[in-house]
Amino acid sequence: MASSDILYKVCRDEYEAYTLYRALMKSRWGKKYRNILEKAAEDELHHYRFWTSVVGKCTTNFTKIKVLLYTIMLYLFGLTVTLKAIESRETDASRIYRELSESRPDLKDSLSKIIDDEERHEAEFASSIDEGRVRYLGSITLGISDALIELTGIYTGSLGAFENTISAGLTGFLAGVAASISMGIASYSQAKHEAYKNPKLSALYTSIAYLIVVILLALPYFVIKSMIFAFMAMVIIAIVVVAYMTFYTTVLHNRN
Incomplete structure (x- = not known):
């Protein structure tokens, strides 16, 4: 005989999946794929009703919290992830x-x-949902990784080269802007040899990703007066960016 705890868990999970699909369907990202999400939500509701006939009511007060967490994930990582x-x-x-x-x-x-x-559900999501950030993930990763290497090197060298954080921040920012253009051109050239990519979009994604990292890493130098503390804040931001991309690719490619 199956454990009643397992039956209760799968019943609760089906209700949570139904609630999550409904929430995604109402978001501005989900409206484009409303039909697919609505059908998935209906299926999960049928599954939940089946399990309630087996184990009884199984909803929890944590469902709203999980919906909130997945909504935050939607804003940070997009619909696909x-x-x-x-x-x-x-x-x-x-x-x-x-x-x-x-x-x-x-x-x-x-x-x-x-x-x-x-x-x-999994097959329909994979075949129907197409996000630019996923299709051009390689271009985005190229921009982010190169920016992290370039800018952390510049700011490490700035510890003994500049007297104030503003000068260090401007140096890193201006160097980053110039490098983002260079990386965009490199990405454009590379994408021209890949049939499934638009070279202009590839260059745009690479440059924008690079610029975002440039701005994030430069920010501490414009708001913190101490060179050491600005550098420490920059390193923390760099670690967060790496963690973000690691989580993104891990979930996207179903890795543990």
Whole structure:
């Protein structure tokens, strides 16, 4: 006999997935894909109702908190990564459903239908949702990584070269702006040899990503008077940027 705790968990997860898809559907990013998200939400609602017939009511007060967290993720990482994060939960659920179908033969047919729905959601999201930041992730990564290397080197050298943080900040900022143009040109040239990329968009994504890092790393030098503390703040921001990209690519490519 399957554990009642497992049954309660999958019931709760289905309700949370339904609530999350509904929230994404209402966001400005989700409106373009309303039909797909609405169908996914309807499926999750049917799954939830099925499980309530088995275990009873299973909603929790944490659902609203999770919706808020995923909404923040949507703003920070975009629709594709947010859906990937939700679908990773669904993948775990599919594994549990297969195990349950062996221990609960009376639920086997219903569980097979639920598994088919979950796999269809993943396939539909993969084939229908197309975000520029995902398609041009290589160009963005190129801009971010090069900016981190270039700017952290400049600011490390500035520790003994400048008397005040404003001078150091301006030096890094101006060097970064010039380098962003150079990287954009390099990205454009590279994309011309890749059939599935638009060279202009590739250059734009690389330059913008580079400039964003330039601004973030220069910012402490314009608001902090101490060179040491400005440098420490810059290093922390650089670490956050690396952590952001690591999380983004990990979720996007289903890595652990």
